[in-house]
Amino acid sequence: MSDPELTTLCAAAGVPLLDGDLVPLRAALDRQRDAMRALREIVTDERDDAVVPDPSWR
């Protein structure tokens, strides 16, 4: 991701950037995306995120 692209992404999200922030942020973002790519390989379509009310609440 280029500096202008990352700057635009941060601006769209309202994330403040100070001088010197772009290089470490891009490196961290790249590592995070790599980690998520690996994680997505093990994510199944198992849907386990429903909200189930506590049955003791009657």
Added chain:
Amino acid sequence: MTAVPDTIEAAADALRAGTLSCAALLDATIARLRATEPHVHAWAHLDLDRARETAAQLDAELERGQPRGPLHGIPVGVKDVIDAAGCPSEAGSRVLRGRVPTADAASVAHLRAAGAVIVGKTVTHEFAYGQDEPPTRCPWDLDCYPGGSSAGSGVAVAVGSALAALGTDTGGSIRNPASVNGIVGLKPTNGRVSRRGLIPVSPTLDQIGPLTRTVGDCALVLSAIAGGDAGDPTASPQPVADYRAALGRPVDGARIGVDRAAFADARVGAEAVAAVAAALETLASLGAEIVEVAAPELAHALPAGLTVSLAEASEWHRELLRARPADYVAGTRTLLQLGELVPATDVIAARRVCRRVARATRQTFERHRLDALAGPVLPGPTLPLRDLAVDLTRDGDAADLSGALRLLIGANVTGLPAVSVPCGSSRTGLPLGLHLMGRPFGEAPLLNLAHAYEQATDWHVRRPPLPHA
């Protein structure tokens, strides 16, 4: 000058016998603090006037024959992300400079009610997020990293400027400094201790727990701080055991799993591998059964848990980051910016992986009928600060904090209790720790295992070589 008893239990014995007063114990602890602090910088804020007042009140109670219990008069430190009324709680950050809470965190209130004397606040990485180099130094080697993020809590207990301290653990921040400093640290089951009054990193993963010199002391502190809390809906109403009374039971028949393949994946060094192997032999000699297992699911805990904590931390800091970005340490700011850029779809996927890790870990425990899962706390002893890369987003290098996270965050992602207990020494004399992860709300049997190991060895009686410590 009164010598500081080594442990809570020794101090409690002396107080009960009348050979020591709360005021004398506090004075001796402060003297130790004065001698060691210029070397190790464990304390962020001291609350000595109130501590002296409290010690005097507690002595009066003893004179009236009204001891509150084993923590009566015990000097304790509190990590600077946990509120103590009237004492600055700045989370190690310029962002919160001058913040003085008016109410105690629930855990601190429990400690005060049990008779503990709050000495002050201990140094933390900024917001317990691990992206700066705090002033604290390891008393075993002043050039080395003191562990984190509960750095001051670990060091204060190691040098005796507190007999116990509270820490917080989102990915190992209690167990890591416990291992590095040669003491005991417990991350309780998620929900075992109220988090009311805690400045959070990640509400999904955060937990408050004790750092102490011995497992017995750890059990005493846990008994005081555990329990439900109407002010924290995540605090479990599960009954609180007398964790100290549960120690000393036989461990024969206990089944302890070990996944040695995971050590290699985490790049654990030869010294830590050997120390854990020796510890398991000791536990086997006490009658425990060592079971070789495979728990590959735990390798996913780091990327999944880190993704969740990135997003949650950024949610808490959202307004502060916009208002005062320059007041954050640059590395912390990077993580907070990153957390805002993680797509919601990634967070949902990561949460799903967290649940999957928890289910698979439960299956591993049930399939092998395990009482605990053992391993090293860290890939090796602490490292020289000049060699340490403080970057949580890396992939688990032994030479950076993510290497520690990789071995420890499984307990946070699964919610299981986990303890670090001293188990060895590197060739350079630095402590190594044994990690034992137990069943949910199974702190009593988990601490009993750790206590049995501790009592069969003498690693816990070693003290750092710091002058005057």
